[in-house]
Amino acid sequence: MHSAAITELQTLLGDRLVTTQADRDLHGQNETWYPLTPPDAVAYPETTQEVSDILKICHAHDCPVVAYGAASSLEGQHLATRGGISLDMNRMNRVLEVNAEDLNCVVQPGITRIALNEELRATGLFFPVDPGANASIGGMTATRASGTTAVRYGTMRENILALEAVTADGTIVRTGTQARKSSTGYDLTHLLVGSEGTLGIITELTVKLQGIPEAISAATCRFPTIEDAVNCVILTIQSAIPMARIELVDEMMVRGFNNYADAGLPEVPHLFLEFHGSENSVAEQAEMFGAIAEDFGVEAYRTATKTEDRNALWAMRHKSHYASASLGKTGHLMPTDVCVPISKLAEAVVQAQNDAKRLGLTSTIVGHVGDGNFHSGIALDPTDPEQMKAAEEFTDALAKTAMRLGGTVSGEHGIGLGKMKYMNAEHGAGVALMRSIKAALDPKNILNPGKMLPPAE
Amino acid sequence: MHSAAITELQTLLGDRLVTTQADRDLHGQNETWYPLTPPDAVAYPETTQEVSDILKICHAHDCPVVAYGAASSLEGQHLATRGGISLDMNRMNRVLEVNAEDLNCVVQPGITRIALNEELRATGLFFPVDPGANASIGGMTATRASGTTAVRYGTMRENILALEAVTADGTIVRTGTQARKSSTGYDLTHLLVGSEGTLGIITELTVKLQGIPEAISAATCRFPTIEDAVNCVILTIQSAIPMARIELVDEMMVRGFNNYADAGLPEVPHLFLEFHGSENSVAEQAEMFGAIAEDFGVEAYRTATKTEDRNALWAMRHKSHYASASLGKTGHLMPTDVCVPISKLAEAVVQAQNDAKRLGLTSTIVGHVGDGNFHSGIALDPTDPEQMKAAEEFTDALAKTAMRLGGTVSGEHGIGLGKMKYMNAEHGAGVALMRSIKAALDPKNILNPGKMLPPAE
Numbered sequence: 001m002h003s004a005a006i007t008e009l010q011t012l013l014g015d016r017l018v019t020t021q022a023d024r025d026l027h028g029q030n031e032t033w034y035p036l037t038p039p040d041a042v043a044y045p046e047t048t049q050e051v052s053d054i055l056k057i058c059h060a061h062d063c064p065v066v067a068y069g070a071a072s073s074l075e076g077q078h079l080a081t082r083g084g085i086s087l088d089m090n091r092m093n094r095v096l097e098v099n100a101e102d103l104n105c106v107v108q109p110g111i112t113r114i115a116l117n118e119e120l121r122a123t124g125l126f127f128p129v130d131p132g133a134n135a136s137i138g139g140m141t142a143t144r145a146s147g148t149t150a151v152r153y154g155t156m157r158e159n160i161l162a163l164e165a166v167t168a169d170g171t172i173v174r175t176g177t178q179a180r181k182s183s184t185g186y187d188l189t190h191l192l193v194g195s196e197g198t199l200g201i202i203t204e205l206t207v208k209l210q211g212i213p214e215a216i217s218a219a220t221c222r223f224p225t226i227e228d229a230v231n232c233v234i235l236t237i238q239s240a241i242p243m244a245r246i247e248l249v250d251e252m253m254v255r256g257f258n259n260y261a262d263a264g265l266p267e268v269p270h271l272f273l274e275f276h277g278s279e280n281s282v283a284e285q286a287e288m289f290g291a292i293a294e295d296f297g298v299e300a301y302r303t304a305t306k307t308e309d310r311n312a313l314w315a316m317r318h319k320s321h322y323a324s325a326s327l328g329k330t331g332h333l334m335p336t337d338v339c340v341p342i343s344k345l346a347e348a349v350v351q352a353q354n355d356a357k358r359l360g361l362t363s364t365i366v367g368h369v370g371d372g373n374f375h376s377g378i379a380l381d382p383t384d385p386e387q388m389k390a391a392e393e394f395t396d397a398l399a400k401t402a403m404r405l406g407g408t409v410s411g412e413h414g415i416g417l418g419k420m421k422y423m424n425a426e427h428g429a430g431v432a433l434m435r436s437i438k439a440a441l442d443p444k445n446i447l448n449p450g451k452m453l454p455p456a457e
Numbered sequence: 458m459h460s461a462a463i464t465e466l467q468t469l470l471g472d473r474l475v476t477t478q479a480d481r482d483l484h485g486q487n488e489t490w491y492p493l494t495p496p497d498a499v500a501y502p503e504t505t506q507e508v509s510d511i512l513k514i515c516h517a518h519d520c521p522v523v524a525y526g527a528a529s530s531l532e533g534q535h536l537a538t539r540g541g542i543s544l545d546m547n548r549m550n551r552v553l554e555v556n557a558e559d560l561n562c563v564v565q566p567g568i569t570r571i572a573l574n575e576e577l578r579a580t581g582l583f584f585p586v587d588p589g590a591n592a593s594i595g596g597m598t599a600t601r602a603s604g605t606t607a608v609r610y611g612t613m614r615e616n617i618l619a620l621e622a623v624t625a626d627g628t629i630v631r632t633g634t635q636a637r638k639s640s641t642g643y644d645l646t647h648l649l650v651g652s653e654g655t656l657g658i659i660t661e662l663t664v665k666l667q668g669i670p671e672a673i674s675a676a677t678c679r680f681p682t683i684e685d686a687v688n689c690v691i692l693t694i695q696s697a698i699p700m701a702r703i704e705l706v707d708e709m710m711v712r713g714f715n716n717y718a719d720a721g722l723p724e725v726p727h728l729f730l731e732f733h734g735s736e737n738s739v740a741e742q743a744e745m746f747g748a749i750a751e752d753f754g755v756e757a758y759r760t761a762t763k764t765e766d767r768n769a770l771w772a773m774r775h776k777s778h779y780a781s782a783s784l785g786k787t788g789h790l791m792p793t794d795v796c797v798p799i800s801k802l803a804e805a806v807v808q809a810q811n812d813a814k815r816l817g818l819t820s821t822i823v824g825h826v827g828d829g830n831f832h833s834g835i836a837l838d839p840t841d842p843e844q845m846k847a848a849e850e851f852t853d854a855l856a857k858t859a860m861r862l863g864g865t866v867s868g869e870h871g872i873g874l875g876k877m878k879y880m881n882a883e884h885g886a887g888v889a890l891m892r893s894i895k896a897a898l899d900p901k902n903i904l905n906p907g908k909m910l911p912p913a914e
Contacts, residue, residue, distance in 0.1 A: 101695060101800035144640040155638050157647075158615065173886045179796040180828045181612050182865035183601040183651055184872050185884055185909065186891045190614075190647040194640055211697045238558060240668045281738055339636040343558035371637045408639035415641050427642055429630045433898065434643045440897035441890065452642065 001040040002084055005063035009043055009085070012053055016044040016091075027086040031133075031321070032074055033334050033382045034417065039066065039080035046091045048164060048172060048203040055201065056170035058085060058446055066448050067197040069136030070112055073143055074335050075416030077196050082449050087201060089138055095119050096204070103209045104161055104178060109138020109202045125209040128153035131412065132318040138202045143414040144194030148317065151237075151370030152244045152276065153210060155412070156193055163189050164204035168442040178206055191437070196414055197448040199441050213276035216244070217286060218310040221293060221301035222270045226250055226353065226365075228296040229269040230346040233369045235292050237342055241285050245274035246370040247317060250353065253364035253377075256323035261316050272317055274310070317366075321377065324364040328379025336395040336418075338402035339373040339411025348401055352376050355397045359390040373411030400425075415452045423454050458497040459541055462520035466500055466542070469510055473501040473548075484543040488590075488778070489531055490791050490839045491874065496523065496537035503548045505621060505629060505660040512658065513627035515542060515903055523905050524654040526593030527569055530600055531792050532873025534653050539906050544658060546595055552576050553661070560666045561618055561635060566595020566659045582666040585610035588869065589775040595659045600871040601651030605774065608694075608827030609701045609733065610667060612869070613650055620646050621661035625899040635663055648894070653871055654905040656898050670733035673701070674743060675767040678750060678758035679727045683707055683810065683822075685753040686726040687803040690826045692749050694799055698742050702731035703827040704774060707810065710821035710834075713780035718773050729774055731767070774823075778834065781821040785836025793852040793875075795859035796830040796868025805858055809833050812854045816847040830868030857882075872909045880911050 009017045018024075019041045028038035045051045058065045064084030071078050080086050093110035100123050107116060112134045116127050131140060131147035139145075141163070146155035153159065162176030175188040192200055223229040226248075233246055249257070249270040257263035271293075275285040290301055304310050316323075325333040340348045349365060356363035356376070367374025376398060380387045399409040399422050409422040423431050435453055438445075466474045475481075476498045485495035502508045515522045521541030528535050537543050550567035557580050564573060569591045573584050588597060588604035596602075598620070603612035610616065619633030632645040649657055680686040686705055693700060706714070706727040714720035728750075732742045747758055761767050773780075782790040797805045806822060813820035813833070824831025833855060837844045856866040856879050866879040880888050892910055895902075 099798065099800065101691065102798040103695065104798075144644075146638055146640075150638065154615075155640075157638075157644070158611075167890065171886050171889075173890060175884075175887055177796075177863060177865045177883070178798045179830075179859075179864040179868065180799070181603055181607065181614075181796055181830060181868050183603075183612075183867050183869050184865050184876065185651075185880060185887070186656075186894060187601075187614070187644075187647045187651055188884075188887050188890060190644045191894075194642075194644055199643075211695070213697075234558065238560065238668070240670075278741065280741060284735065284737060339634075339638055341556065341559040341561075341635045342637070343556065373636075373638060402636075406634060407636040408634045408641050410640050411636065411638050412640050419641065423642060426634070427632075427645075429628050430632055430642070430645050432628075433624065433630060433645060436897040437643060437648075437894055440893040 002061060002063040005058055005061035006041050008057045009041065009054060012057065013043055018042045027068055027088065028079065029071065030076060030079060031072060033332055034076045034079060037079040037081055039086035040083045042086045042088050044088050044091050048166065051166045051201055051203050052170040052172050054087065055166050055168060059169050059444060062444055062446060064446050064449050065201070067138065067142065067201050069110060069139030070134060072133035072135045073139060073416060074413045075418040077143055077414060077416040077451060079417070081417065089136065092203065098123055099178065100125060102178060104206055105209055106204060106206050107137055108204060110136050112136050113140065120209065124212055126212050127207055128210045129156055129159055137205055137207065141193055141202055141205060142195065142197050146368065146412045148245045148247055148368055150368060151246055152242060157190060159208045160189060160193055160205060161208060162206035163192055163202055165192055165200035165202050167200045168444065168447050173200065176206065194414070196416065196452050198438060198452055199447065215277060215279045215282040216310065217275050217282050218304045218313050219273040219286065219302060220270055220313065221298045222266060222268050224297045226269045226349055227346045229271055230349055230369060232293050232296040232298065233271065234342050234345060236289055237370050239288065239292060241288050243273065243370050244276040245272065247272040248365065248367050248369040248374060250365035252362065253320060253324065253366045256320065256327050256364050257316055260323035260326040261319060263316060272313060320364070320366045324377030325379055327362045327364070328381065330381045332380055332382050334378040334380055334391045334395065335375055335413070336398060337373060337375045337411050337413045338398055338407060338409060339371060340402050340405045340407030342372040344405035344407065345369060345372050348405055349374060351401050352398050355394050359394050361390055361394055363394065371411065372407065417451060420452065420454045459518065459520040462515055462518035463498050465514045466498065466511060469514065470500055470507070475499045484525055484545065485536065486528065487533060487536060488529060490789055491533045491536060494536040494538055496543035497540045499543045499545050501545050501548050505623065508623045508658055508660050509627040509629050511544065512623050512625060516626045516901060519901055519903060521903050521906050522658070524595065524599065524658050526567060526596030527591060529590035529592045530596060530873060531870045532875040534600055534871060534873040534908060536874070538874065546593065549660065555580055556635065557582060559635060561663055562666055563661060563663050564594055565661060567593055569593050570597065577666065581669055583669050584664055585667045586613055586616055594662055594664065598650055598659055598662060599652065599654050601869070603825065603869045605702045605704055605825055607825055608703055609699060614647060616665045617646060617650055617662060618665060619663035620649055620659055622649055622657035622659050624657045625901065625904050630657065633663065653873065653909050655895060655909055656904065672734060672736045672739040673767065674732050674739050675761045675770050676730040676743060676759060677727055677770065678755045679723060679725050681754045683726045683806055684803050686728055687806055687826060689750050689753040689755070690728065691799050691802060693746055694827050696745065696749060698745050700730065700827050701733040702729065704729040705822065705824050705826040705831060707822035709819065710777060710781065710823045713777065713784050713821050714773055717780035717783040718776060720773060729770060777821070777823045781834030782836055784819045785838065787838045789837055789839050791835040791837055791848045791852065792832055792870070793855060794830060794832045794868050794870045795855055795864060795866060796828060797859050797862045797864030799829040801862035801864065802826060802829050805862055806831060808858050809855050812851050816851050818847055818851055820851065828868065829864065874908060877909065877911045
């Protein structure tokens with residue numbers, strides 16, 4: 001099991017190269033339904049130079065390397081399915097620079113989004129991307145994550161200015177600059193964002209920051225039907241109200257929140273909202289949204305201006321994974337996400353609800369509907385082959401619905417293991433281009449092998 | 458001169474393959490100071506399939522292909538420096554779909570930004586990227602253009618959802634979807650954006666649109682010194698006022714406008730501004746900006762709410778190229794641009810002014826300073842070797858200043874021929890990655906050869 005590489009890595013890293021079963025098992029776990037997949041060893045680098053040295057060793061020995069952050073990825077991205085090294089980036093978790101005047105900061109990949117925002121608190125700035133999970137910034141970048149605030153502030157794609165990364169042979173590369181834009185050369189930064197650790201290991205990131213808004217208010221409201229809620233979202237976005245968050249919560253998801261968090265909400269479709277801006281602008285936005293929502297039969301449109309009420313609302317929203325899982329018997333969840341053009345959102349959501357009913361599944365819908373992106377979470381028992389078969393049929397139908405409607409099989413969870421089977425259908429001839437880029441940058445296929453790109457036919 | 462390829466292309470295209478001297482010369486011209494560089498022939502494709510067939514022929518015969526749009530690129534990107542075919546995309550200039558509900562449209566690459574906005578007028582939507590020149594959308598994409606409105610709406614990078622392109626061997630590829638975000642696969646869309654025709658020929662684009670704001674107001678104001686003007690911009694951006702345009706015009710540029718367009722402005726540093734939003738929000742933004750500007754000694758802060766006054770202001774701004782050139786004796790201009798972190802903007806601008814003085818050059822500064830991006834335009838006589846030497850020393854010093862300050866040698870003009878010499882200094886080991894991507898996608902080096910990537914050492 002890659003013992004030559006491991007021996008050399010032990011010489012390099014000493015006790016920061018771990019082969020205990022406990023640590024290997026820890027790094028083989030995941031938040032969803034993939035089976036335990038322990039790597040052969042876990043490496044804990046502390047510097048970019050160490051990452052480079054590790055990759056040189058692994059490159060020489062054809063040993064797979066899979067980056068590991070918070071392990072919150074949902075499609076198995078961090079699992080060492082071909083063995084080799086789990087490269088645990090959690091010791092590289094410092095904020096290296098805060099450039100308040102330029103609204104950016106330089107961080108190491110292992111820092112989590114909550115830790116980063118805690119370190120930024122005194123500056124009046126914040127890092128806006130919020131996928132719910134307390135993911136690492138490196139992992140969020142590698143999976144092109146987004147979340148509740150992407151409708152206003154963009155996804156990781158829009159929030160990374162520059163990267164340092166180590167390529168398969170150990171070369172250290174810097175991409176981008178601290179300037180807000182550039183037209184020099186191929187956009188290597190955005191080639192790495194979303195590459196799921198298959199093209200390089202990210203070792204440093206310059207991320208954009210936002211000023212904490214002068215005023216923030218949150219709101220909840222409910223609608224008679226899911227179409228009403230979705231059509232209200234569509235018109236809100238088309239009206240260019242600069243929503244900071246606009247989240248759809250379907251009947252089943254409300255049941256989950258009631259079950260898991262005693263939310264006490266009526267089990268009908270809800271929207272959870274947030275407005276950012278000046279005092280005047282926030283009030284104006286809330287009023288404009290209210291006027292649109294009236295046309296769709298909104299009820300109980302309530303604003304929460306107190307920080308603790310707002311935090312409670314989003315804390316609940318961020319528990320949707322566990323709240324969805326709580327509706328089943330085993331606590332396991334098969335989550336999936338798609339993203340469609342917003343004009344097709346109602347059709348996609350209703351189709352997903354109908355498919356779940358038809359297949360007898362307990363499935364929630366919650367999503368960042370301002371982007372046309374939503375999640376279905378199927379509570380299931382992974383040891384029950386019939387449930388697994390039905391769940392796979394559901395996710396398959398949803399992926400195909402998204403593609404039929406001009407969308408994508410994942411808005412933010414990524415490809416990993418779970419969605420490789422759709423790469424050809426979504427990207428066609430583009431897959432061959434991706435393969436040639438992968439072969440050019442990682443000819444020995446040691447970086448997260450067996451992920452994202454399906455085997456050539 | 459690639460006669461075998463040209464013979465086959467004539468069979469394919471008939472009289473849409475042109476070899477007259479007049480047409481070749483037309484396609485060998487440029488807006489700046491590069492010498493006339495005619496291609497061997499000009500091809501006028503009308504469909505994606507024809508572009509594919511042309512590339513198959515050129516690929517078989519090792520014949521260079523350089524895409525040609527509006528020829529408004531400023532670093533020689535469209536010049537066929539190694540001969541071969543100029544691929545004139547102007548017959549592929551249709552709007553194929555307007556998806557008003559989804560705030561996007563699908564266009565062919567040859568349409569210009571003004572023509573697109575004319576076609577969109579009835580929809581209440583507009584395409585926001587505005588580089589000044591009436592560039593083609595395909596060319597703007599290939600050079601990662603931006604312009605006056607990028608501070609609010611982003612550059613071409615942020616405004617392209619999906620592409621169709623033809624690769625070197627004639628393969629037709631589709632990248633991206635009409636969904637607003639995706640986390641599936643390598644970001645081929647953004648690899649092509651800014652690749653200057655060296656990785657593929659763009660044949661179709663899905664671009665984002667914006668709703669025409671309820672209210673728009675423009676404003677001008679002047680400052681005692683350039684540092685005051687720049688520091689006012691820095692604080693405005695840090696205060697998160699959502700400026701739609703914020704343009705710096707230095708003393709010499711004002712002289713150019715006075716000279717070329719009888720602007721009648723005092724020859725001191727100016728800012729030209731635009732605010733977009735609701736009536737209330739526009740008024741609030743203008744007031745917030747005014748309060749900041751007071752601290753920097755602003756004078757004559759005047760708002761233009763009438764459409765014709767606003768249009769006159771931006772029409773003048775968009776003539777900065779010719780106004781700068783008018784300050785010299787021959788009408789020729791050597792334009793250059795850099796982009797720096799906004800905290801370094803004052804230092805970079807003052808350095809540029811001092812360098813111009815030291816070298817005895819007549820050089821204007823005008824720029825999208827909300828992004829840290831500015832242009833210098835040197836009026837010169839390209840036949841005067843001393844002026845050319847001084848101008849090259851100036852642009853060289855400016856590029857090095859930008860890199861020293863953590864910025865980039867071009868914010869929006871690109872690399873082309875003119876800035877290849879800085880690629881190694883700015884990108885270091887990244888250049889080898891770019892070369893390996895180029896070799897993987899265009900192994901025969903037929904797509905815009907000799908541009909962007911400097912020869913390997």
